[in-house]
Amino acid sequence: MGAVFDLNHPARTVDWHFIHLSVANVLVIGVMLIVFALAVVLPFPGAARRAQARRSAGERR
Protein backbone atom coordinates (compact mmCIF):
# COMPACT_ATOMS: atom_id res chain seq x y z
CA MET A 1 0.00 0.00 0.00
CA GLY A 2 1.40 3.38 -0.97
CA ALA A 3 1.98 6.02 1.66
CA VAL A 4 -0.23 9.10 1.67
CA PHE A 5 2.92 11.21 1.50
CA ASP A 6 5.99 10.12 -0.44
CA LEU A 7 8.75 10.17 2.17
CA ASN A 8 11.30 8.33 0.04
CA HIS A 9 13.59 11.31 -0.34
CA PRO A 10 15.83 13.46 1.88
CA ALA A 11 13.89 15.84 4.12
CA ARG A 12 13.26 19.32 2.75
CA THR A 13 14.70 21.90 5.09
CA VAL A 14 14.48 25.59 5.89
CA ASP A 15 17.89 27.21 6.32
CA TRP A 16 18.50 30.70 7.65
CA HIS A 17 21.87 31.54 9.19
CA PHE A 18 22.43 28.89 11.89
CA ILE A 19 18.77 27.81 11.86
CA HIS A 20 18.30 24.45 10.13
CA LEU A 21 14.83 22.96 10.39
CA SER A 22 12.88 20.41 8.42
CA VAL A 23 9.77 21.74 6.69
CA ALA A 24 7.68 19.32 8.78
CA ASN A 25 9.03 20.82 12.02
CA VAL A 26 8.47 24.38 10.76
CA LEU A 27 4.85 23.46 9.99
CA VAL A 28 4.32 21.99 13.48
CA ILE A 29 5.85 25.10 15.12
CA GLY A 30 3.57 27.28 12.97
CA VAL A 31 0.49 25.31 14.02
CA MET A 32 1.54 25.60 17.67
CA LEU A 33 1.80 29.38 17.31
CA ILE A 34 -1.64 29.53 15.67
CA VAL A 35 -3.19 27.35 18.41
CA PHE A 36 -1.55 29.53 21.08
CA ALA A 37 -2.93 32.71 19.52
CA LEU A 38 -6.41 31.19 19.17
CA ALA A 39 -6.33 30.00 22.79
CA VAL A 40 -5.63 33.55 23.93
CA VAL A 41 -8.21 35.20 21.66
CA LEU A 42 -11.16 32.81 21.45
CA PRO A 43 -13.79 33.00 24.21
CA PHE A 44 -14.22 29.89 26.37
CA PRO A 45 -17.71 28.34 26.15
CA GLY A 46 -19.80 29.44 29.10
CA ALA A 47 -17.19 31.85 30.48
CA ALA A 48 -19.41 34.93 30.05
CA ARG A 49 -22.40 33.14 31.62
CA ARG A 50 -20.34 32.05 34.64
CA ALA A 51 -18.88 35.53 35.11
CA GLN A 52 -22.39 37.01 34.90
CA ALA A 53 -23.69 34.47 37.44
CA ARG A 54 -20.84 35.36 39.78
CA ARG A 55 -21.51 39.10 39.42
CA SER A 56 -25.21 38.50 40.14
CA ALA A 57 -24.34 36.45 43.21
CA GLY A 58 -22.07 39.29 44.37
CA GLU A 59 -24.82 41.87 43.92
CA ARG A 60 -27.27 39.79 45.96
CA ARG A 61 -24.90 39.73 48.95
Next chain:
Amino acid sequence: MSTTTGTSDASTAAGKRSWTVRTRERAVEALPPDKLLPDGQPTYVASWIYVFGVAAIASLVVIVGSGVILALKGPAWWHYTGVGHFFNSVHLWSVELFFFVMVVHLWGKFWMAAWRGGRARVWVTGAITFLIAVPCALTGYVSQQNFDAQWISTQAKDAMNSVGVGAFFNLTNFGQMYSYHILLLPAAVIALVIAHVLLVRRHGVVPPFELQKASTATVSADASAGDDGPSSREAPA
Protein backbone atom coordinates in the same frame (compact mmCIF):
# COMPACT_ATOMS: atom_id res chain seq x y z
CA MET B 1 -13.10 3.87 83.42
CA SER B 2 -10.15 5.98 84.44
CA THR B 3 -7.87 3.11 83.45
CA THR B 4 -9.38 3.10 79.96
CA THR B 5 -8.97 6.86 79.63
CA GLY B 6 -5.36 6.61 80.80
CA THR B 7 -4.63 3.93 78.21
CA SER B 8 -6.28 6.02 75.52
CA ASP B 9 -4.21 9.07 76.49
CA ALA B 10 -1.06 6.98 76.43
CA SER B 11 -1.99 5.68 72.95
CA THR B 12 -2.62 9.22 71.73
CA ALA B 13 0.69 10.41 73.11
CA ALA B 14 2.49 7.46 71.51
CA GLY B 15 0.59 8.10 68.28
CA LYS B 16 1.79 11.69 68.13
CA ARG B 17 5.36 10.45 68.17
CA SER B 18 4.85 8.02 65.33
CA TRP B 19 6.03 8.93 61.84
CA THR B 20 2.64 8.12 60.32
CA VAL B 21 0.89 10.71 62.49
CA ARG B 22 3.56 13.34 61.85
CA THR B 23 3.42 12.66 58.10
CA ARG B 24 -0.38 12.89 58.07
CA GLU B 25 -0.41 16.12 60.04
CA ARG B 26 2.22 17.71 57.79
CA ALA B 27 0.41 16.56 54.64
CA VAL B 28 -2.96 17.93 55.79
CA GLU B 29 -1.32 21.18 56.90
CA ALA B 30 0.46 21.60 53.56
CA LEU B 31 -2.53 20.62 51.46
CA PRO B 32 -5.90 20.67 53.24
CA PRO B 33 -8.63 18.53 51.60
CA ASP B 34 -10.56 21.60 50.36
CA LYS B 35 -7.44 22.77 48.50
CA LEU B 36 -6.57 19.30 47.22
CA LEU B 37 -10.07 18.73 45.81
CA PRO B 38 -11.70 22.19 45.59
CA ASP B 39 -15.39 22.86 44.92
CA GLY B 40 -14.57 25.03 41.89
CA GLN B 41 -11.89 27.02 40.15
CA PRO B 42 -11.50 30.80 39.89
CA THR B 43 -13.56 32.34 37.07
CA TYR B 44 -10.42 33.40 35.18
CA VAL B 45 -9.62 29.70 34.60
CA ALA B 46 -12.53 29.62 32.10
CA SER B 47 -10.14 30.36 29.21
CA TRP B 48 -8.69 28.16 26.49
CA ILE B 49 -5.13 28.99 27.54
CA TYR B 50 -5.73 27.18 30.84
CA VAL B 51 -6.77 23.98 29.04
CA PHE B 52 -3.35 22.87 27.85
CA GLY B 53 -2.04 21.69 31.21
CA VAL B 54 -4.82 19.17 31.64
CA ALA B 55 -4.52 18.28 27.93
CA ALA B 56 -0.89 17.37 28.60
CA ILE B 57 -1.96 15.17 31.52
CA ALA B 58 -4.60 13.48 29.32
CA SER B 59 -1.93 12.81 26.69
CA LEU B 60 0.38 11.42 29.36
CA VAL B 61 -2.33 8.99 30.49
CA VAL B 62 -2.69 7.70 26.90
CA ILE B 63 1.11 7.48 26.56
CA VAL B 64 1.44 5.41 29.73
CA GLY B 65 -1.56 3.19 28.87
CA SER B 66 -0.40 2.42 25.32
CA GLY B 67 3.19 2.06 26.56
CA VAL B 68 2.18 -0.55 29.13
CA ILE B 69 0.48 -2.59 26.38
CA LEU B 70 3.55 -2.30 24.11
CA ALA B 71 5.83 -3.38 26.98
CA LEU B 72 3.61 -6.39 27.70
CA LYS B 73 3.60 -7.59 24.09
CA GLY B 74 7.14 -6.76 22.88
CA PRO B 75 8.84 -5.60 19.65
CA ALA B 76 7.75 -8.51 17.41
CA TRP B 77 4.09 -7.76 18.22
CA TRP B 78 4.29 -4.03 17.55
CA HIS B 79 6.17 -4.61 14.25
CA TYR B 80 4.36 -7.60 12.74
CA THR B 81 0.69 -7.44 13.78
CA GLY B 82 -2.08 -5.02 12.84
CA VAL B 83 -3.13 -4.40 16.45
CA GLY B 84 0.51 -3.94 17.39
CA HIS B 85 0.91 -1.32 14.65
CA PHE B 86 -2.19 0.44 15.98
CA PHE B 87 -0.91 0.65 19.55
CA ASN B 88 2.54 1.65 18.31
CA SER B 89 0.90 4.52 16.42
CA VAL B 90 -1.27 5.49 19.39
CA HIS B 91 1.88 5.62 21.53
CA LEU B 92 3.77 7.73 18.97
CA TRP B 93 0.98 10.23 18.28
CA SER B 94 0.07 10.65 21.94
CA VAL B 95 3.73 11.60 22.51
CA GLU B 96 3.54 14.10 19.64
CA LEU B 97 0.34 15.53 21.14
CA PHE B 98 1.93 15.59 24.61
CA PHE B 99 4.81 17.75 23.40
CA PHE B 100 2.52 19.94 21.30
CA VAL B 101 0.20 20.85 24.18
CA MET B 102 3.07 20.97 26.68
CA VAL B 103 4.86 23.59 24.56
CA VAL B 104 1.67 25.70 24.24
CA HIS B 105 1.17 25.29 28.03
CA LEU B 106 4.78 26.42 28.57
CA TRP B 107 4.32 29.49 26.33
CA GLY B 108 1.09 30.41 28.10
CA LYS B 109 2.63 30.14 31.54
CA PHE B 110 5.81 31.93 30.50
CA TRP B 111 3.95 34.94 29.12
CA MET B 112 1.72 35.19 32.19
CA ALA B 113 4.82 34.81 34.45
CA ALA B 114 3.33 31.83 36.24
CA TRP B 115 6.02 31.92 38.92
CA ARG B 116 4.31 34.95 40.52
CA GLY B 117 2.76 34.75 43.97
CA GLY B 118 5.12 32.17 45.47
CA ARG B 119 4.65 29.74 42.58
CA ALA B 120 8.36 29.32 41.76
CA ARG B 121 8.30 25.60 42.57
CA VAL B 122 5.27 25.12 40.33
CA TRP B 123 7.18 26.69 37.43
CA VAL B 124 10.41 24.79 38.17
CA THR B 125 8.74 21.36 38.41
CA GLY B 126 6.95 22.04 35.10
CA ALA B 127 10.18 23.14 33.40
CA ILE B 128 12.11 20.11 34.70
CA THR B 129 9.29 17.82 33.57
CA PHE B 130 9.66 19.22 30.06
CA LEU B 131 13.44 18.71 30.13
CA ILE B 132 13.12 15.10 31.39
CA ALA B 133 10.39 14.34 28.84
CA VAL B 134 12.81 15.07 25.96
CA PRO B 135 15.23 12.18 26.71
CA CYS B 136 12.20 10.06 27.65
CA ALA B 137 10.95 10.47 24.08
CA LEU B 138 14.42 10.12 22.55
CA THR B 139 15.02 6.78 24.28
CA GLY B 140 11.66 5.68 22.87
CA TYR B 141 12.67 6.55 19.32
CA VAL B 142 15.90 4.52 19.69
CA SER B 143 14.00 1.58 21.27
CA GLN B 144 11.79 0.94 18.25
CA GLN B 145 13.98 -1.93 16.97
CA ASN B 146 13.98 -0.80 13.32
CA PHE B 147 16.20 1.10 10.88
CA ASP B 148 14.75 4.41 12.04
CA ALA B 149 15.92 3.63 15.60
CA GLN B 150 19.32 2.55 14.29
CA TRP B 151 19.77 5.82 12.41
CA ILE B 152 18.63 8.01 15.32
CA SER B 153 20.77 6.12 17.85
CA THR B 154 23.98 6.48 15.85
CA GLN B 155 23.33 10.19 15.28
CA ALA B 156 22.48 10.73 18.96
CA LYS B 157 25.52 8.65 20.01
CA ASP B 158 27.73 11.18 18.21
CA ALA B 159 25.98 13.95 20.13
CA MET B 160 26.55 12.18 23.46
CA ASN B 161 30.21 11.54 22.62
CA SER B 162 30.72 15.17 21.62
CA VAL B 163 29.62 16.38 25.05
CA GLY B 164 31.62 13.70 26.90
CA VAL B 165 28.86 11.51 28.31
CA GLY B 166 28.92 8.75 25.68
CA ALA B 167 30.48 6.32 28.19
CA PHE B 168 27.41 6.61 30.42
CA PHE B 169 24.62 6.80 27.83
CA ASN B 170 25.16 4.33 25.01
CA LEU B 171 22.29 5.03 22.63
CA THR B 172 23.12 1.99 20.50
CA ASN B 173 22.57 -0.28 23.53
CA PHE B 174 18.91 -1.32 23.21
CA GLY B 175 18.71 -2.83 26.71
CA GLN B 176 19.99 0.32 28.40
CA MET B 177 17.79 2.64 26.35
CA TYR B 178 14.71 0.46 26.83
CA SER B 179 15.23 0.48 30.62
CA TYR B 180 15.55 4.24 30.58
CA HIS B 181 12.48 4.54 28.36
CA ILE B 182 10.01 2.30 30.17
CA LEU B 183 11.17 2.69 33.78
CA LEU B 184 13.60 5.38 34.90
CA LEU B 185 12.55 8.39 32.83
CA PRO B 186 8.76 7.75 32.88
CA ALA B 187 8.94 7.33 36.66
CA ALA B 188 10.68 10.71 36.88
CA VAL B 189 8.16 12.38 34.55
CA ILE B 190 5.14 10.95 36.39
CA ALA B 191 6.57 11.86 39.82
CA LEU B 192 7.28 15.42 38.64
CA VAL B 193 3.81 15.78 37.11
CA ILE B 194 2.22 14.64 40.39
CA ALA B 195 4.38 17.13 42.33
CA HIS B 196 3.51 19.85 39.78
CA VAL B 197 -0.25 19.26 40.11
CA LEU B 198 -0.11 19.12 43.93
CA LEU B 199 1.81 22.41 43.97
CA VAL B 200 -0.80 23.97 41.65
CA ARG B 201 -3.48 22.80 44.08
CA ARG B 202 -1.57 24.24 47.02
CA HIS B 203 -0.85 27.67 45.52
CA GLY B 204 -3.88 27.95 43.22
CA VAL B 205 -3.90 28.56 39.47
CA VAL B 206 -1.94 31.69 38.59
CA PRO B 207 -4.25 34.61 37.72
CA PRO B 208 -3.80 36.55 34.48
CA PHE B 209 -2.11 39.96 34.72
CA GLU B 210 -5.36 41.93 34.40
CA LEU B 211 -6.70 40.32 37.56
CA GLN B 212 -3.44 40.58 39.48
CA LYS B 213 -4.18 43.90 41.21
CA ALA B 214 -7.77 43.04 42.11
CA SER B 215 -6.75 39.54 43.20
CA THR B 216 -3.91 40.88 45.36
CA ALA B 217 -6.30 43.26 47.08
CA THR B 218 -8.80 40.47 47.70
CA VAL B 219 -6.13 38.04 48.84
CA SER B 220 -4.86 40.65 51.29
CA ALA B 221 -8.36 40.88 52.70
CA ASP B 222 -8.58 37.08 52.79
CA ALA B 223 -5.19 36.77 54.45
CA SER B 224 -6.50 38.60 57.47
CA ALA B 225 -9.30 36.02 57.52
CA GLY B 226 -6.76 33.19 57.28
CA ASP B 227 -7.16 32.23 53.58
CA ASP B 228 -4.10 32.51 51.37
CA GLY B 229 -5.53 30.74 48.34
CA PRO B 230 -7.40 32.04 45.28
CA SER B 231 -10.36 33.99 46.51
CA SER B 232 -12.64 34.23 43.49
CA ARG B 233 -14.13 30.75 43.65
CA GLU B 234 -17.14 30.08 41.51
CA ALA B 235 -20.01 27.76 42.25
CA PRO B 236 -19.72 24.20 40.92
CA ALA B 237 -21.17 23.65 37.47
